Amino acid sequence: MNKLFGEISRRDFMKYCASTAAVLGLSQVEFVSKVSEALAAASAKPPVIWLEGQDCAGCTISFAGALNPPAASVILDKLSVRYHETLMAGAGYLSEAVYDDTLKEGGFVLVVEGSIPTADDRFCMVGGRPFKEMVEECGAKAAAVIAAGACSSFGGIPAAGPTKAVGANKIIKGKPVINLPTCPVHVDHLVGTILYFLTTGKAPALDNLGRPKMYFGQLIHDNCRRRYYFDNEMFLQDWNDPKQKDWCLYEKGCKGPDTYADCPIRRWNDGLNFCIDAGAPCQGCAEPDFYAGMSPLYTAESERSQKIMARKAAGLIPPQEEKV
Template identity: 40%
Template sequence: MEKTNELSSQFLEVLKYHGISRRDFIKFCGGIAALLGLSELYIPQIAHALEKAKKPSLVWLDFQNCAGDIEALLRASKPTIAEIVLDVLSVDYHATIMAPAGKQAEKSLQDVVKNQKGKYIAIVDGAIPLKDGGVYACIAGRTAIDIAREVCGNAMATICVGTCASFGGLPAAKPNPTGAVGVREAIPGLTLINLPGCPMNAENITATIVHLLTFGTLPATDKLNRPLFAHGKRIHDNCERRAHYDAGQFVREWGDEGHRQGWCLYEMGCKGPEAFYNCPTVKYNERTSWPVQAGHGCLACAVPNFWDTMTPFYRRLPNVPGFGVESTADKIGVGLAAATAAGLAAHGIIRALRPKGEDKEES
């Protein structure tokens, strides 16, 4: 911990200007280390990386999105320490929150790509449509795929925020009219990390950027390019309502007694058993709450095609395609079993009623 005492007075002034004490800052570094699964021995390293960071440029590309991820990041409640990390970075282009507009704005993007090739961080928010030459998302006269190829291809690293940028998300849901895909699929071979979620958790983007600044690399990922620190554990296994699941206490209707008692949302279609995310431990909005705590089941929003494969959200099992919207597996199964029983009964009756005659055996 000694090293952290060496935080420069200049940096402490910056912190003070933001109303953050040295103690708060070290606590933040400790929290990030814990989130990344690092030992406390890394806290000084993180603190120094943030202090000494040479203001790498960051550009934020908005494609087919709902601005939910930037909303999640900005969280209009109060300035957070996480914002300081973004202050460490030089956010040079961000369609939603930047001051310049029009040609001026596009020039700042071009400046970053040309002057800082291989040194800047590209954040992509939103899916990229590929159908009909990608005409369904154009910014300043250029298609999303064209912009992404240039900006992400020249970046030090690309961070996909939200399920849309990661896997296509809602724009890619059936029937996917614009041919939307995630960045990894649109431009293979990038140095890329996916931070899916609907919206992604702001804590995880902060942690990912801190990891990048501290170690110069992206955190370890799973086969979907999601960081293991955020997607290595199953929601169901860390859920605060898990005891109710094992006991057999389930909510059966919104607002029923079990719902008021905070019982398990399994019967209401909670997809926690299918989802790998750190929501139960990190939570949202400065660790205020998360869907299950608020009484709503998990939607497994951080996997590819969740809108198609995890629906209906309020039922345990999916509908059976081809049997109409309301056909559940059990209706079909019971129908099948009943049809078999009826068929066998009819078979027996016909057999009993047919003209007498010895059944012959062939030898």
């Protein structure tokens, strides 16, 4: 399985550790030595079960497609990913046997991708069994549970349909689920959280929605380069007018004032860009009521957008310069 991605170079590993170390408040040297100690102390590579329910595999693609450093290699070289429907080479009874053995062993990291239907188990069956059952049994035996992406965190897009989809934390009882929403999951959030767990043996500090504060502690709106235009009510109306190209996207449906995530700082696609800088309004994919509660996405007509503007009118979103 690890050979799928090749061996990670020391240089790439160090580069990745540097960015994760920063959020842990450690120097790169301290962090690398902690990760090395944690991995040396483990008698074998820590096992991972990655389940996929009502999903589009977009989070798997986000994870496996990370370019520089090859984040997938960081994980695949350091962990033993035993079961992953999209990536594993095995199939059928062979893969089910690996799943059963890992489950019996316990103590694995469980990553859940996709939501879980509660209207009827038949909306999501894997190998003839309700997906919900797999989440329950894996959740009970896992050392740590990570919900990768908006669907497994809060229900996501499937929650807008008839399946009454929910996130993993509504199914798994008695232990915390670390929620890494955004649609798809950000590879840095996933790799950083796993490295944090390996290094410290515990979950990072979470907010009241189960999201790591180190990634979801700030509003998109407070780090947005279009913020001056929001404060001065210069809202983009015409995509084709070059004069308006940097103006605020609120009237195009931007939910940045209601969304906590570090997209403007961390950015996406190897730090290349993120929604708003690419000219697309933030759709609030890091929040629990994405997607239904954020619709319609591309206008300011939604109840959500109206509430944002009412808060601005009431002086509850003061101009940025007044805040410092």
